[in-house]
Amino acid sequence: MxxxxxxxxxxxxxxxxxPCAIRLGQxxxxxxxxxKEYVGGVCLNWGCIPSKALxxxxxxxxxxxxxxxxxxxxxxxxxxxxxxxxxxxxIVKKLTSGVATLIKANGxxxxxxxxxxxxxxxxxxxxxxxxxxxxxxxKAIVVATGATPIxxxxxxxxGETVITARQAVSMREAKGTMIVVGGGVIGMELGMVYQxxxxxxxxxxxxxxxxxxxxxxxxQVVQKAFEKAGGEVLLKxxxxxxxxxNKKAMLTVELPDGAxxxxxxxxxxxxxxxxxxxxxxxxxxxxxxxxxxxxxxxxDKLQTNVKGVYAIGDVSGAPYLAHKATKEGExxxxxxxxxxxxxxxxxxxxxxxxxxxxxxTGMSERDAKAAGKKVKLGxxxxxxxxxxxxxxxxxxxxxxxxxxxxxxxxxxxxxxPEASDLISEASLAIEMCAFAEDVAMTIHPHPTLGEGVxxxxxxxxxHAIHTNNRAPRPSx
Numbered sequence: 001m002x003x004x005x006x007x008x009x010x011x012x013x014x015x016x017x018x019p020c021a022i023r024l025g026q027x028x029x030x031x032x033x034x035x036k037e038y039v040g041g042v043c044l045n046w047g048c049i050p051s052k053a054l055x056x057x058x059x060x061x062x063x064x065x066x067x068x069x070x071x072x073x074x075x076x077x078x079x080x081x082x083x084x085x086x087x088x089x090x091i092v093k094k095l096t097s098g099v100a101t102l103i104k105a106n107g108x109x110x111x112x113x114x115x116x117x118x119x120x121x122x123x124x125x126x127x128x129x130x131x132x133x134x135x136x137x138x139k140a141i142v143v144a145t146g147a148t149p150i151x152x153x154x155x156x157x158x159g160e161t162v163i164t165a166r167q168a169v170s171m172r173e174a175k176g177t178m179i180v181v182g183g184g185v186i187g188m189e190l191g192m193v194y195q196x197x198x199x200x201x202x203x204x205x206x207x208x209x210x211x212x213x214x215x216x217x218x219x220q221v222v223q224k225a226f227e228k229a230g231g232e233v234l235l236k237x238x239x240x241x242x243x244x245x246n247k248k249a250m251l252t253v254e255l256p257d258g259a260x261x262x263x264x265x266x267x268x269x270x271x272x273x274x275x276x277x278x279x280x281x282x283x284x285x286x287x288x289x290x291x292x293x294x295x296x297x298x299x300d301k302l303q304t305n306v307k308g309v310y311a312i313g314d315v316s317g318a319p320y321l322a323h324k325a326t327k328e329g330e331x332x333x334x335x336x337x338x339x340x341x342x343x344x345x346x347x348x349x350x351x352x353x354x355x356x357x358x359x360x361t362g363m364s365e366r367d368a369k370a371a372g373k374k375v376k377l378g379x380x381x382x383x384x385x386x387x388x389x390x391x392x393x394x395x396x397x398x399x400x401x402x403x404x405x406x407x408x409x410x411x412x413x414x415x416x417p418e419a420s421d422l423i424s425e426a427s428l429a430i431e432m433c434a435f436a437e438d439v440a441m442t443i444h445p446h447p448t449l450g451e452g453v454x455x456x457x458x459x460x461x462x463h464a465i466h467t468n469n470r471a472p473r474p475s476x
Contacts, residue, residue: 005136006032008336009123010144011115011281014041015048016313016325017144018099023333025106032135033103034115034125040096041146043322049095050169051189053088055353058196070392079197082172117141117282120308124282140308140336143296144329145281147274147314154242155181155270161244162268165190174199176266179251181239183210187271188222188354194267195231196355202232202263204239204253214358215365217475218415221396222354242268276315283309291317300342302332310336324348347411347430351420356396359423362411362430365401366476374404378436378460379472380452382416387447393417398456399472400426400436407436407461418449425453436460 008024010017013035024031038045064074103110111133113125123141124134149164151157159167168190174197180187183205195201203210203226210233211219223233234253240260241252249268253261278294288304289297296304296311303310310332313325327345334341349361368375378400382388396416403410412426429439440457444450458464459472 003133003135004032005138006030006109007138008032008140008142008333009034009115009135009137010142011117011123012041012144012146012313012315013039013099013103013110014144014146014313014325015043015322016146016329017041017142018103018329019326020142020144020312020329020333021103021108022106023330024336025103025108027333027337027339028107029139029333029337031108032137033108033110034123034135035110035112036114038096039100039103039110040092044095044099045092046166046169048322050088050092051165051186051193052353053091054084054169054193055189055355057084057087058193059355062196079174081174081197085170085172088169111135115281117143117286117288117309120286120306137308140310140332142329142332142336143278143281143283143309143311143315144313144325145277145315146325147276147320149270150273150275151270152272155239155268156242157270158244161247161249161266162242162270164270168194168267168269171267176200177202177264178267178269179204179249179263179265180269180271181251182270182272183207183233183235184212184271184273185352187269188226189352190269190271191231192226192229192355195226195229199267200230200232201226202234202265204234204237204251206236206238208236210235211352211354211358213364213366214352214360215399215413215475217399218358218360218413221356221415222352222358225355225395274314274320276317278311278315300344301335302328302343303335319348319350321348321350345431346433347427349423349427351423353420356393356416357419358413358415359419360411360413361423361427362409363401364411364413365399365474368401368410369474369476373410375410376402376404376407376460377472377474378402378456378458378464380456380459380464380467382449382452384466385447385449385452385455387449387451388417390447391417398422398452400456400460402436402460409434409436409439412453412456414453416449416452422449422453425450 007029113127177200180191180203183203191201236256238254243250276294295317312328314320347362352358381397383394388394399413401411444454
């Protein structure tokens with residue numbers, strides 16, 4: 001028998017679960033959040049927020065060291081990584097405590113423990129002291145359990161020398177060499193942090209380019225900056241063996257030509273992706289369908305094949321993005337409360353916080369061509385933008401992907417300063433079914449980085465003012 005009943009039980013208090021709970025409370029639904037570790041999930045505790053704090057701090061340190069051409073000479077600049085971590089942890093504490101307060105302020109309750117779904121309407125929670133308690137959900141169970149870093153048997157994580165992002169965001173020293181196994185988003189973001197803080201960073205990537213399926217012309221800008229700063233990139237290279245002795249690692253890799261190379265390092269950051277936390281929580285026992293990787297299969301209302309059981313965020317499938325999880329949490333809360341709501345977005349923006357940043361929305365150039373679309377491109381380089389010069393950040397460009405016949409905005413990709421902030425305008429354009437003329441004719445304030453977005457659309461239309469109007473070369 002259930003100890004207590006609620007309209008909805010949300011399993012997981014991360015960026016999908018906690019907004020879902022808050023929205024449920026706003027809609028006058030009685031809600032319980034079950035969280036096994038930290039309210040705020042991976043994102044707030046050792047993912048999005050901590051890593052971006054370290055990116056900002058390390059970036060500021062690097063800019064100070066290289067400010068001489070601006071007439072700023074700073075002597076004796078020192079980095080206290082321990083103090084930096086204390087500052088970062090203060091941000092995390094403030095945000096996570098704020099999340100708990102918001103859930104409770106909207107009438108929700110929080111129980112700490114490990115949840116297991118025992119029926120379409122019941123959840124059993126095992127607390128840290130081993131005691132168990134069963135709760136009833138009269139309307140819905142929402143699975144928001146996220147994902148976990150993938151580990152490989154031959155790259156065993158010890159949490160000290162061989163680490164994942166979880167330990168990497170809490171390192172209190174940056175000395176010697178770091179090998180990053182996996183040149184995806186997390187590997188490149190954190191690798192560049194510790195590069196700026198003084199470590200030699202070597203990236204080992206199995207594929208033929210960094211950052212997965214990102215368009216090559218965007219990746220090239222980031223890779224060039226990384227290598228210029230002393231980084232080494234080994235593409236089409238496989239990590240085959242790892243030995244750790246006296247807190248030193250020796251990684252053996254197989255190069256593209258089949259040759260072997262041994263690399264010694266003080267830290268090995270394994271960042272080869274995440275797996276969904278869909279298995280082992282009771283879903284399969286009640287008939288919920290999962291895919292082969294463990295993602296919970298859902299429809300556009302985020303409902304599984306079992307009535308009243310929903311799933312949101314990473315556990316329900318790619319892309320693994322906090323803002324996707326948040327949006328899905330809000331949608332499913334409205335569905336549970338009886339409102340007409342469903343996943344109906346036209347675009348899901350994403351941002352990579354490397355140096356420089358990459359941000360994309362809509363179709364990539366690669367995706368548009370794969371879909372058989374005839375596209376028209378527009379490009380505007382930051383190297384000729386006044387604002388970019390004024391802040392000494394001129395690497396990269398804005399690229400727009402248009403339908404060749406209609407000029408409808410299919411996608412936008414930015415590599416350069418503040419790309420993560422600039423991409424929202426492009427997302428709005430796609431959501432509103434805008435055409436190139438709509439953005440190009442919108443007056444942008446001067447001098448701003450946003451002018452680069454406007455100019456890229458003008459360039460695609462053949463009448464850019466501050467760059468030539470030749471058609472850009474395709475990158476794929």
